[in-house]
Amino acid sequence: MDIFTALSDPVRRQLIEALWQRGPLSIKQLGEGLPISRQAITKHLNMLVKAKLVNARYCGKERIHELNPKPMEKVALWLQPFAEQWDDRLSRLKTYLGEQHEQD
Amino acid sequence: MDIFTALSDPVRRQLIEALWQRGPLSIKQLGEGLPISRQAITKHLNMLVKAKLVNARYCGKERIHELNPKPMEKVALWLQPFAEQWDDRLSRLKTYLGEQHEQD
DNA sequence: ACCTTATGCAACCAATTGGTTGCATGTCAA
DNA sequence: TTGACATGCAACCAATTGGTTGCATAAGGT
Structure with a gap:
């Protein structure tokens, strides 16, 4: 499901x-x-x-x-792009964090 | 709905x-x-x-x-506590951010 | 005025959902 | 071994969902 x-x-x-x-x-x-x-x-x-x-x-x-909360990640990821519109600061940090993650 | x-x-x-x-x-x-x-x-x-x-x-x-993506915030907030289990670093920063937000 | 276009409204349909009840089964304790 | 307890399985039911089709209506362009 x-x-x-x-x-x-x-x-x-x-x-x-x-x-x-x-x-x-x-x-x-x-x-x-x-x-x-x-x-x-x-x-x-x-x-x-x-x-x-x-x-x-x-x-x-x-x-x-x-x-096992792991599958919820998929929902969070889908939600992420829209989050920019409801909390700019949170979204900037998420983006920053995402970039850090790429550099690993 | x-x-x-x-x-x-x-x-x-x-x-x-x-x-x-x-x-x-x-x-x-x-x-x-x-x-x-x-x-x-x-x-x-x-x-x-x-x-x-x-x-x-x-x-x-x-x-x-x-x-109007605003109502999606409710979903993101519900998801937040569980996020700790799929990405510790992200969750720590979210928590930090939450505290900052409280101090406003 | 006329025709086209974008939409609304309503009836209908099959499949799914969220719940129930009744009965069967396996496990544990006395 | 007998009884209580936790669960499984299946049938059933009403309501909702996701889709369809047919027809009505209002707005715009020619």
Whole structure:
């Protein structure tokens, strides 16, 4: 699944935030706060796994999910050119940083 | 419409890129390269307008569309915390910049 | 006035999404 | 081994999405 689509649902973003703040979690744990069924959570998690945003491994009867934020980089890079228009200073530094990176 | 959803479709991202690179354009002009009907383009543009990403004004019989990248800031800000994991140096500078910003 | 052009509006369609429920299965603890 | 618990799988459903077509309308040029 496309990373942009993966991030387009508020529930999925919430799951990502939970994994970010609280570390690896099971399906049960991830669903605890949410007002939707376990199966709905599972579906969202499966999409996140397909998008490579989340790694799932089995630990006994539990499926443990770990966040892998790397694919989000693609979104950040797509956003970058437009950023010039909302914060010039930030954009200049990003550009500077980009040049430094080329010189490595 | 939610900004994340607005950005989740590849055609809409293409429209945004076209407006970014070529400036204000009509529906006709925006559809010229694309393999879909004018009405499909119109629908996408209407969604972008709802998401405040695009301003539309009438100029005679043409509807002219202009890009407003500001709402994308929200996405960039959501992405920011996770960025630490894919580029430490960039993240440190972003953090530094954030602090500078606070001191203004 | 007439024709062309750019657009709007509405109906329609197939596929996908986000959710549900019911039931089956594998793991762990008593 | 029995029962509780975490999960998987499948069917089902309503709403939305991304697309189409046909027709109406308003603006401009000749």
